[in-house]
Amino acid sequence: MSTRKHTALPKAQILIEALPWLTRHHGKIVVIKFGGNAMVNEELKSAFAQDVVFLRHAGLKPVVVHGGGPQISAALDRHGIVSEFRAGLRVTTEDAMDVVRMVLAGQVQRELVGLLNQHGPLAVGLTGEDAHTITATRHQPEIDGELVDIGRVGEITAIDTGAIEALLADGRIPVVSSIARSQDDGHVYNVNADTAAAALAAALGAETLMVLTDVEGLYEDWPNSDEVISRLTATQLEKLLPELSSGMVPKMEGCLHAVRNGVTTARVIDGRVQHSILLEIFTDEGIGTMVVPDEAEGEQS
Numbered sequence: 139m140s141t142r143k144h145t146a147l148p149k150a151q152i153l154i155e156a157l158p159w160l161t162r163h164h165g166k167i168v169v170i171k172f173g174g175n176a177m178v179n180e181e182l183k184s185a186f187a188q189d190v191v192f193l194r195h196a197g198l199k200p201v202v203v204h205g206g207g208p209q210i211s212a213a214l215d216r217h218g219i220v221s222e223f224r225a226g227l228r229v230t231t232e233d234a235m236d237v238v239r240m241v242l243a244g245q246v247q248r249e250l251v252g253l254l255n256q257h258g259p260l261a262v263g264l265t266g267e268d269a270h271t272i273t274a275t276r277h278q279p280e281i282d283g284e285l286v287d288i289g290r291v292g293e294i295t296a297i298d299t300g301a302i303e304a305l306l307a308d309g310r311i312p313v314v315s316s317i318a319r320s321q322d323d324g325h326v327y328n329v330n331a332d333t334a335a336a337a338l339a340a341a342l343g344a345e346t347l348m349v350l351t352d353v354e355g356l357y358e359d360w361p362n363s364d365e366v367i368s369r370l371t372a373t374q375l376e377k378l379l380p381e382l383s384s385g386m387v388p389k390m391e392g393c394l395h396a397v398r399n400g401v402t403t404a405r406v407i408d409g410r411v412q413h414s415i416l417l418e419i420f421t422d423e424g425i426g427t428m429v430v431p432d433e434a435e436g437e438q439s
């Protein structure tokens with residue numbers, strides 16, 4: 139065998155290791171949530187775009203839902219508006235809503251669309267407002283037994299997948315900002331991006347929900363230990379939910395909603411690791427935390 143063939147062999151083996159995953163997921167919808175905290179630097183964002191385009195060319199149908207919490211907080215700060223979170227959700231006044239919409243739809247979404255489109259005419263950005271993709275009503279979380287008003291924060295009441303499905307059928311990569319149209323008035327609502335991604339994954343009948351964040355996965359005993367729970371069933375997760383805090387609450391509630399509504403696996407992975415999406419596919423074990431429906435326990439995902 140020539141030296142060239144020898145050096146190429148490990149590359150072929152790596153590609154072949156991904157074959158079972160690619161075969162199982164061919165033509166399937168994968169909803170990928172890119173958290174604002176995972177958008178650490180330009181290299182990571184470019185690597186994220188490469189991974190998504192790779193999945194698309196490998197025969198999957200990726201749908202990107204993006205966050206932008208830290209970016210919104212920075213913009214609010216510049217406008218002299220203080221950021222406050224209740225039950226993991228941003229208290230969103232009318233003035234803050236304008237900034238949220240400007241940052242998500244006008245800044246973060248545009249940047250991701252631009253990065254994806256460096257690889258061809260693939261990505262099309264939209265918000266939940268477009269073609270009634272996400273409809274919401276006012277969300278009032280229960281805190282210490284009382285319903286609390288946190289402003290223009292939406293609770294999803296309906297999803298219309300028509301526009302996203304049309305884009306997928308046309309070979310495009312939809313990039314969705316988590317803003318909803320209001321079913322009550324002519325205005326819009328701020329929706330947590332994990333919640334929006336999970337609702338879209340369920341409504342689209344996605345195979346997988348991948349949530350990229352700024353931790354390795356769900357820690358068993360956060361913040362005391364960095365032991366990551368690698369796999370858990372819907373029932374196991376449901377029992378854990380009351381113990382979770384801050385950003386993990388909407389994330390894990392979203393994963394639970396997804397697997398209880400037809401999504402085969404929901405994964406929380408470390409978006410700070412370059413090419414984390416491909417690592418998830420190319421490593422047999424996967425990285426991060428994987429949530430599966432109860433009936434799937436013991437099956438390969």
Ligand SMILES: Nc1ncnc2c1ncn2[C@@H]1O[C@H](COP(=O)(O)OP(=O)(O)O)[C@@H](O)[C@H]1O
Pocket residue numbers: 172173174175176205206207332350351352353355356357358359360382383384385386389
């Ligand atoms: N059990 C847990 N395991 C891991 N992270 C946790 C846990 N509980 C709370 N967290 C917090 O949740 C954060 C992730 O959520 P969030 O800040 O909303 O990220 P994103 O912008 O990716 O949505 C972590 O950085 C961590 O501080």
Ligand SMILES: CC(=O)N[C@@H](CCC(=O)OP(=O)(O)O)C(=O)O
Pocket residue numbers: 172173174175204205206207208210226227228238291292316328329330331332
């Ligand atoms: C209601 C609510 O909290 N909305 C979020 C929307 C963005 C988001 O979820 O961004 P990450 O995924 O980066 O956290 C916010 O205003 O921060």
